[in-house]
Amino acid sequence: MARYLLRRLGFALLLVFVVSSASLILTRLAPGDFTMEQGTTIDAAARAKMRAELGLDRSIGAQYLSWLGGVVRLDFGRSLLYSRPVNALIGERALNTALLATVSLLIATLVGIPLGVYSGSHRGGAGRSIIRVASVIGLSVPPLIGSLAFVLLAARTGWFPVGGMNSAAGATMSWAAWLADVAHHLPMPALALALPMAATLERLQSQATEDALREPFVAASRARGVTELQALIRHAVPTSLRPVLGLYGVMIGGLFSGSFIVEVVTSWPGLGRLMFEALRARDLYLVAGCAATGAIFLAAGTLIADALLALTDPRVSLEGRR
Amino acid sequence: MNRQPRALLSVLLLGALAFTGWLVYRDVQPPPVGPTAPVAPAAPVRGGTVTSSLRSEPRSFNRIAARDFPNDLCSLLTLGKLVRLDRARQTIEPWLAEKWDTSADGRTFTLTLREGLAWSDGVPFTSADVLFTFQAIYDPRVSSIIESALRIDGKPLAVAAPDARTVVVTYPAPFAPGIELLDNVTVMPKHKLQAALDAGTFAQAWSAATPPGDMVSIGPFVLARYEPGQRLVFDRNPHYWRKDAAGVGLPYLDHLVFEIVPDQNAELVRLQSGAIDMLQQQIRPEDIATLRPMVDQKKLQLLELGVSTDPDAFFFNLRPEQWAKDPRRAWLPRKEFRQAISHAIDREAFANTVFLGAAVPIWGPISPGNQHWFSPNVKRYPHSLDKARELLKSIGLENRDADEWLEDAAGTEARFTLVTYRGNSSLERSSFVLRDELKKVGINVDVQLLEQGALIERMLTGKFESIFFLFSNSSLDPALNSDFWLSSGSAHIWNIGQKTPATDWEREIDRLMGQMSSSGDLEARKQVFNEVQQVMAENVPALFFVAQRLYMGVSTRVGSLSPSFLRPQLLWSADTISVHP
Numbered sequence: 001m002a003r004y005l006l007r008r009l010g011f012a013l014l015l016v017f018v019v020s021s022a023s024l025i026l027t028r029l030a031p032g033d034f035t036m037e038q039g040t041t042i043d044a045a046a047r048a049k050m051r052a053e054l055g056l057d058r059s060i061g062a063q064y065l066s067w068l069g070g071v072v073r074l075d076f077g078r079s080l081l082y083s084r085p086v087n088a089l090i091g092e093r094a095l096n097t098a099l100l101a102t103v104s105l106l107i108a109t110l111v112g113i114p115l116g117v118y119s120g121s122h123r124g125g126a127g128r129s130i131i132r133v134a135s136v137i138g139l140s141v142p143p144l145i146g147s148l149a150f151v152l153l154a155a156r157t158g159w160f161p162v163g164g165m166n167s168a169a170g171a172t173m174s175w176a177a178w179l180a181d182v183a184h185h186l187p188m189p190a191l192a193l194a195l196p197m198a199a200t201l202e203r204l205q206s207q208a209t210e211d212a213l214r215e216p217f218v219a220a221s222r223a224r225g226v227t228e229l230q231a232l233i234r235h236a237v238p239t240s241l242r243p244v245l246g247l248y249g250v251m252i253g254g255l256f257s258g259s260f261i262v263e264v265v266t267s268w269p270g271l272g273r274l275m276f277e278a279l280r281a282r283d284l285y286l287v288a289g290c291a292a293t294g295a296i297f298l299a300a301g302t303l304i305a306d307a308l309l310a311l312t313d314p315r316v317s318l319e320g321r322r
Numbered sequence: 323m324n325r326q327p328r329a330l331l332s333v334l335l336l337g338a339l340a341f342t343g344w345l346v347y348r349d350v351q352p353p354p355v356g357p358t359a360p361v362a363p364a365a366p367v368r369g370g371t372v373t374s375s376l377r378s379e380p381r382s383f384n385r386i387a388a389r390d391f392p393n394d395l396c397s398l399l400t401l402g403k404l405v406r407l408d409r410a411r412q413t414i415e416p417w418l419a420e421k422w423d424t425s426a427d428g429r430t431f432t433l434t435l436r437e438g439l440a441w442s443d444g445v446p447f448t449s450a451d452v453l454f455t456f457q458a459i460y461d462p463r464v465s466s467i468i469e470s471a472l473r474i475d476g477k478p479l480a481v482a483a484p485d486a487r488t489v490v491v492t493y494p495a496p497f498a499p500g501i502e503l504l505d506n507v508t509v510m511p512k513h514k515l516q517a518a519l520d521a522g523t524f525a526q527a528w529s530a531a532t533p534p535g536d537m538v539s540i541g542p543f544v545l546a547r548y549e550p551g552q553r554l555v556f557d558r559n560p561h562y563w564r565k566d567a568a569g570v571g572l573p574y575l576d577h578l579v580f581e582i583v584p585d586q587n588a589e590l591v592r593l594q595s596g597a598i599d600m601l602q603q604q605i606r607p608e609d610i611a612t613l614r615p616m617v618d619q620k621k622l623q624l625l626e627l628g629v630s631t632d633p634d635a636f637f638f639n640l641r642p643e644q645w646a647k648d649p650r651r652a653w654l655p656r657k658e659f660r661q662a663i664s665h666a667i668d669r670e671a672f673a674n675t676v677f678l679g680a681a682v683p684i685w686g687p688i689s690p691g692n693q694h695w696f697s698p699n700v701k702r703y704p705h706s707l708d709k710a711r712e713l714l715k716s717i718g719l720e721n722r723d724a725d726e727w728l729e730d731a732a733g734t735e736a737r738f739t740l741v742t743y744r745g746n747s748s749l750e751r752s753s754f755v756l757r758d759e760l761k762k763v764g765i766n767v768d769v770q771l772l773e774q775g776a777l778i779e780r781m782l783t784g785k786f787e788s789i790f791f792l793f794s795n796s797s798l799d800p801a802l803n804s805d806f807w808l809s810s811g812s813a814h815i816w817n818i819g820q821k822t823p824a825t826d827w828e829r830e831i832d833r834l835m836g837q838m839s840s841s842g843d844l845e846a847r848k849q850v851f852n853e854v855q856q857v858m859a860e861n862v863p864a865l866f867f868v869a870q871r872l873y874m875g876v877s878t879r880v881g882s883l884s885p886s887f888l889r890p891q892l893l894w895s896a897d898t899i900s901v902h903p
Contacts, residue, residue, distance in 0.1 A: 041812070046812075083526055084531050093550070148591075155595035280774070
């Protein structure tokens with residue numbers, strides 16, 4: 001177990017290093033730099049001075065090595081846009097994104113898996129058809145449209161706030177009231193993010209359940225007199241969860257990029273918006289920091305998925321996984 | 323699947339589609355004919371909160387070191403200037419200085435500060451704060467963003483403070499805009515920032531991470547809370563100096579809240595739902611119909627602010643080196659080519675297609691919105707495809723083969739690439755309209771969409787054929803926007819930063835602008851500037867087709883507004899805004 005965890009940690013570190021390095025280098029290589037933010041309001045001399053002050057006039061190698069020196073000390077540099085340490089900026093937003101991602105994943109799981117089991121185990125019937133149609137719609141609607149639809153729904157019905165993470169009075173509330181306020185703001189962005197995932201999970205789980213129900217050991221259990229429901233729950237579902245859980249790691253990593261547009265539209269103060277601003281302004285250190293955080297999400301997601309897989313499928317052991 | 327559930331499903335789906343259709347239809351019904359009834363003005367009442375959206379958040383609260391719209395907005399609310407531009411009337415008015423005297427040569431201004439001014443922490447505001455601000459601006463370690471704007475002929479202004487209420491500002495050379503130049507200077511508190519200036523860390527001071535309690539205000543509001551990514555909350559500054567005509571202390575509002583809403587569509591939905599009272603952006607023409615029902619229900623005021631002073635510009639790369647080895651060099655950089663394009667564009671149709679009618683035709687960079695400097699007599703190029711073809715023929719472009727495009731005598735097709743800003747819907751539409759209009763006279767345009775940073779980089783390095791882009795004038799007085807007019811200027815977009823003027827007409831504009839910037843007689847300056855506009859119109863280095871009419875949407879609960887077409891259109895005079903009970 002310890003060896004396995006060490007290996008996963010090594011993989012996570014490598015992933016964070018590669019992703020953040022690639023982000024920094026690609027942002028640096030893209031046309032334009034941070035000084036383009038000033039447009040034509042400064043002359044060539046002032047622009048050159050600004051570049052020198054920000055270290056943007058150095059070669060890409062020198063810039064990368066200097067940044068790498070900081071990263072070794074867990075210092076991702078200073079944001080050009082905000083003149084603040086990248087770590088501090090990410091610290092402010094990462095928890096918000098993590099909260100949104102966790103709740104979305106929970107909703108997607110609680111909706112997608114049971115519906116998938118239902119549709120996979122019920123051949124024919126209106127219920128299965130309705131679930132399929134809903135899943136296809138969920139899969140086809142891009143997060144941008146989904147988010148806008150939820151914002152519109154919130155505005156028209158007043159069921160949820162139209163955006164943000166808490167109310168203007170949030171800062172003066174007690175902890176309990178603040179938590180309730182955040183919980184009131186969560187459903188809209190969380191649903192916008194969760195529904196496409198729920199649809200994906202439903203489709204996968206449905207197919208996996210159908211396949212599992214056709215397995216000989218399930219037929220054997222039926223022959224032993226186990227009811228259809230018991231065969232489904234005791235034998236088919238645990239087996240069918242394996243391919244679905246395998247997807248979780250990727251899905252958790254995808255949550256970060258998926259939350260990008262949802263956060264912008266629903267005004268959720270997360271990392272996605274920060275990265276959006278950073279990319280637009282060519283703030284390469286902030287881009288690299290945000291990308292590293294996304295990679296941490298992905299690595300954590302893969303680890304959680306592996307652990308869940310080991311828990312649900314006795315054929316899988318963490319020791320044996322490479 | 324048997325038939326009954328399938329039929330039921332179909333009915334459900336059709337029902338859902340019909341319901342969605344009805345919701346959409348309800349929103350996009352055409353606006354009723356005729357103007358909407360104005361909202362009755364009410365006497366200002368003290369108290370209440372106004373909530374606005376803001377697309378992005380401040381990167382810093384230091385107005386000397388950084389420049390972005392949220393920073394500018396925050397400094398307008400919390401800081402002050404010696405004199406300020408009344409953005410509604412386009413005149414300069416006394417602000418922290420109650421009066422000033424101008425020397426006979428027009429170069430020295432002696433300003434008297436108002437008595438009893440104090441920062442929000444109770445510390446008196448004195449001429450030492452003004453002196454300190456200029457020191458910070460000119461300190462090379464600060465790299466102030468406004469430093470270059472506060473130089474005349476490359477030299478800094480001389481500032482002295484003979485006593486606590488007197489500031490003497492001397493210009494190194496005659497400068498026609500005079501005292502208006504000081505509208506650029508936001509005064510910073512010496513007692514809070516002197517240590518940072520001494521330590522060489524002024525540029526990092528008052529960053530977005532600075533606790534609001536560490537900053538002070540002399541404006542109508544103090545920053546009470548900044549929740550990154552979410553909102554800014556401003557409270558009334560109890561030490562604010564201004565009173566209304568009845569002697570009531572301003573501002574009227576208790577609080578001003580800015581919700582950070584990065585998405586334009588989400589912002590509009592919030593306005594419709596009443597979650598916010600106003601936006602900091604103008605309403606897009608395509609959204610006006612959506613808001614009209616709210617105007618009819620008297621929930622929203624749709625304010626027409628006038629014609630924008632920042633029209634979008636289309637221009638070619640006129641750097642000689644760009645075309646030196648290009649087979650199109652005989653005709654593409656010529657003014658007849660640009661004049662032909664100007665004739666080929668139906669500006670009325672352009673306004674209707676791109677801005678749904680909410681724009682007026684223009685023929686130069688100064689739009690009718692700039693009341694003082696606009697000249698209605700500059701040369702115009704009326705829509706005429708025949709005239710356009712005639713001009714194109716005069717530079718050797720004719721249709722010499724079976725296709726629809728013109729060619730020169732060597733067979734080179736009349737074709738160029740136009741680069742514009744991806745994500746700006748009006749610029750994208752404008753570019754495609756231009757392409758379609760020019761197709762009618764046989765010019766082939768390849769439109770290329772780029773994100774903003776890449777586009778600006780191309781513009782600055784001269785790696786483009788033509789660009790359609792938007793520019794913001796920093797001031798209404800052209801002398802304060804000389805970087806656009808002068809051949810050496812950083813915003814001389816068609817050929818930036820020339821060492822010596824590349825053409826005779828640019829040399830002439832340089833001469834006229836020099837004359838215009840140093841004359842003290844306003845009418846004489848206007849005459850000279852009319853000449854500048856004539857030279858520009860004759861040579862059309864940049865083409866301007868329409869200027870947008872600007873609209874702002876504001877909740878009817880908000881009153882005492884003095885709208886201006888200059889940003890921030892409503893909050894530039896936030897101290898006099900009130901809400902109806």
